[in-house]
Amino acid sequence: MQNLTLTWQSAGGAAVALYGGSYAAARVRRGAVAAVLREAGTLLALFALWQLVGSLSLMSTEHALDRASWIHRTEVALGLPDEVAWQEAVTPYPVLVRLANYYYAAMHFTVMIALLVWVFLRHRRRYAWVRTTVVITTAVCLAVQFIPVAPPRMLPQEGFVDVAAEYGQSVYGGTVGGMVKAAQLSAMPSVHVAWCVLVAVAVIKVSTSSLRWLVVLHPVLTVTVVVVTANHFWADGLVAVAILLLAYAAQAYAARRRAGRAAEVRSADEPDRVATGG
Numbered sequence: 001m002q003n004l005t006l007t008w009q010s011a012g013g014a015a016v017a018l019y020g021g022s023y024a025a026a027r028v029r030r031g032a033v034a035a036v037l038r039e040a041g042t043l044l045a046l047f048a049l050w051q052l053v054g055s056l057s058l059m060s061t062e063h064a065l066d067r068a069s070w071i072h073r074t075e076v077a078l079g080l081p082d083e084v085a086w087q088e089a090v091t092p093y094p095v096l097v098r099l100a101n102y103y104y105a106a107m108h109f110t111v112m113i114a115l116l117v118w119v120f121l122r123h124r125r126r127y128a129w130v131r132t133t134v135v136i137t138t139a140v141c142l143a144v145q146f147i148p149v150a151p152p153r154m155l156p157q158e159g160f161v162d163v164a165a166e167y168g169q170s171v172y173g174g175t176v177g178g179m180v181k182a183a184q185l186s187a188m189p190s191v192h193v194a195w196c197v198l199v200a201v202a203v204i205k206v207s208t209s210s211l212r213w214l215v216v217l218h219p220v221l222t223v224t225v226v227v228v229t230a231n232h233f234w235a236d237g238l239v240a241v242a243i244l245l246l247a248y249a250a251q252a253y254a255a256r257r258r259a260g261r262a263a264e265v266r267s268a269d270e271p272d273r274v275a276t277g278g
Contacts, residue, residue: 011048064148101169148185153230193237196222
């Protein structure tokens with residue numbers, strides 16, 4: 001299956017085109033259009049950087065496989081549900097497997113873009129919060145992913161099956177000279193899980209519609225899909241959610257600091273206003 005995610009080249013080229021469009025729109029005094037194009041270009045540029053860094057190196061699978069095996073053993077020892085059993089419950093149904101593979105390949109990026117467009121156009125005051133959360137979370141996930149960890153599908157000895165490869169739907173390339181592409185060894189943490197939870201939190205917090213809770217289906221489906229396709233362990237998702245919570249905490253702390261400084265400025269200005277009768 002063709003990779004439904006943009007490559008760094010196509011994302012970078014699109015970002016340049018969007019920046020050019022933003023500049024042109026600003027020149028003809030189309031401020032709203034320029035802002036939309038500029039934000040879209042910024043997000044695609046960040047995405048291109050993420051894709052580029054993830055594809056820069058080739059590395060051996062040896063330690064990545066060891067780490068994946070350790071994660072699986074630890075999860076079993078802790079009593080977490082065995083991902084193998086979840087996958088075995090779905091593999092007898094080819095339609096479900098194919099749908100899961102498509103969902104894994106396309107929906108994380110598509111839904112995230114839809115969220116950012118919706119917040120930008122309908123809830124502009126909350127956009128900076130959502131965008132900053134995306135940037136912080138993705139950046140930290142990328143930093144952690146420099147430590148290679150193989151996905152469960154690379155552990156057939158544990159009972160896992162690479163269902164995307166079996167159905168010709170894999171979005172990952174093969175090996176190069178016996179080496180595995182770095183992007184395939186970036187299972188920990190799961191950006192899919194981080195993004196889907198981020199989307200749900202943003203919609204629930206920003207929207208006032210009574211239907212907003214339906215967005216919870218997206219993280220439920222995503223977590224199920226990444227497990228049954230053997231692309232991630234439970235631990236990959238748990239670490240991703242922890243990173244997302246840290247991003248929220250960092251922004252809340254920064255907001256309190258800004259509010260504190262603003263209060264100090266107001267307090268400092270108060271004597272001057274009293275002295276001048278203001």
